[in-house]
Amino acid sequence: MTMKICVYGAGAIGGHLAVRLAEAGHDVSVVARGPHLAAIREAGLSLQSDGKTVTVHPQATDDPSSLPTQDIVLVTVKTPALMGIADGIAALCGPETAVAFCVNGLPWWYLASLDVPQDAWSPAIAAMIGALTEKVGISRTIGGIAFSANHVEAPGLIMNSSPTANRFVFGEADERVRPLCAALVEALSSDTLDAVHSETFEREIWKKLSLNCVTGGIGALTGMTSRNLLIFPPLADLTRDAWLEVGAVAAAFGMTDILAPLKETVARVGNHKSSMLQDFELRRKPEIETLLGGVSDLGRLKGVPVPTIDTLLALTRARAETLGIAPFPNPAQS
Numbered sequence: 068m069t070m071k072i073c074v075y076g077a078g079a080i081g082g083h084l085a086v087r088l089a090e091a092g093h094d095v096s097v098v099a100r101g102p103h104l105a106a107i108r109e110a111g112l113s114l115q116s117d118g119k120t121v122t123v124h125p126q127a128t129d130d131p132s133s134l135p136t137q138d139i140v141l142v143t144v145k146t147p148a149l150m151g152i153a154d155g156i157a158a159l160c161g162p163e164t165a166v167a168f169c170v171n172g173l174p175w176w177y178l179a180s181l182d183v184p185q186d187a188w189s190p191a192i193a194a195m196i197g198a199l200t201e202k203v204g205i206s207r208t209i210g211g212i213a214f215s216a217n218h219v220e221a222p223g224l225i226m227n228s229s230p231t232a233n234r235f236v237f238g239e240a241d242e243r244v245r246p247l248c249a250a251l252v253e254a255l256s257s258d259t260l261d262a263v264h265s266e267t268f269e270r271e272i273w274k275k276l277s278l279n280c281v282t283g284g285i286g287a288l289t290g291m292t293s294r295n296l297l298i299f300p301p302l303a304d305l306t307r308d309a310w311l312e313v314g315a316v317a318a319a320f321g322m323t324d325i326l327a328p329l330k331e332t333v334a335r336v337g338n339h340k341s342s343m344l345q346d347f348e349l350r351r352k353p354e355i356e357t358l359l360g361g362v363s364d365l366g367r368l369k370g371v372p373v374p375t376i377d378t379l380l381a382l383t384r385a386r387a388e389t390l391g392i393a394p395f396p397n398p399a400q401s
């Protein structure tokens with residue numbers, strides 16, 4: 068069945084997925100902006116992987132309300148941008164539309180589904196949960212996690228640097244959209260991409276988060292690629308402690324044994340600059356709150372000590388503030 072699929076934020080991850088979905092024959096459109104949008108309109112959207120370049124020509128716009136109602140909206144913006152596009156996502160939805168969020172960190176819908184008092188959240192997380200719950204709603208939501216290394220090489224061109232490891236895991240947040248989640252996984256499955264429909268998606272969130280807290284948090288502060296974090300001895304304790312703390316918070320929420328062997332997991336990422344490090348270098352708003360802030364909030368709530376995560380959180384927030392890329396206004400200055 069051909070589906071109407073809009074990729075909202077067709078950057079590194081979204082652009083990769085948009086190309087593969089268009090290749091598979093789906094009716095793909097993309098929401099993009101600036102020079103990237105102009106390039107896609109002019110010459111199409113290209114993905115370079117394993118020495119091959121594939122170019123597709125999706126309808127491209129910066130105005131989601133100009134597109135028809137979709138079967139699936141695939142949201143792939145960085146998490147600080149989510150609140151600002153809640154209305155734009157809603158404009159693409161009819162009663163049956165599913166919205167898949169393929170992002171790193173603790174997703175808004177997972178946090179919203181936890182039995183947690185509203186005042187447990189830091190202001191940024193509370194605002195994100197509120198906006199997405201109101202405008203999109205959990206009942207149409209699918210979660211997505213990318214194990215795939217990509218960047219935007221130039222406007223209109225996505226570079227994939229992990230051609231032998233492109234795994235995307237999806238799981239419905241609500242049973243109602245299970246068939247569309249299965250259809251999305253089928254649409255993406257191919258020789259070049261391993262798409263998985265997970266029955267235990269919430270465990271996958273924590274597993275991926277344990278990796279991102281280390282490679283994202285420490286990588287962004289040190290400038291080191293994931294592989295180098297492992298081979299630089301002074302970082303050994305910090306890396307291990309951050310990793311263990313995420314595992315302890317996950318366990319407090321019933322997700323036991325989520326930690327895979329640290330060295331193998333980080334080494335598999337290779338010589339890649341984590342997306343948070345890329346954000347710091349390119350002066351884009353980093354995903355500090357969904358990667359580190361949420362873990363800190365949940366640790367505090369359950370009485371699980373997270374001193375390393377709290378230190379990384381304070382330092383990344385401060386660094387982002389100094390660089391003028393803090394995801395949200397600093398309450399101390401308002």
Ligand SMILES: NC(=O)C1=CN([C@@H]2O[C@H](COP(=O)(O)OP(=O)(O)OC[C@H]3O[C@@H](n4cnc5c(N)ncnc54)[C@H](OP(=O)(O)O)[C@@H]3O)[C@@H](O)[C@H]2O)C=CC1
Nearest residue numbers: 076078079080099100143144148170171213215216217342
């Ligand atoms: N890159 C990677 O290898 C990996 C990324 N991830 C995760 O995937 C998610 C997406 O990351 P990634 O693809 O790297 O991010 P990118 O910044 O490359 O892509 C996001 C895109 O969304 C666009 N965008 C943001 N807001 C709007 C808007 N209001 N209207 C139109 N376009 C908009 C951005 O445009 P602009 O550039 O103008 O801001 C950008 O092109 C993140 O959660 C990340 O952590 C996970 C695994 C690996």
Ligand SMILES: CC(C)(CO)C(=O)C(=O)O
Nearest residue numbers: 215216282336341342343
């Ligand atoms: C590719 C990977 C796993 C590296 O940390 C990632 O998720 C990211 O870049 O943020």
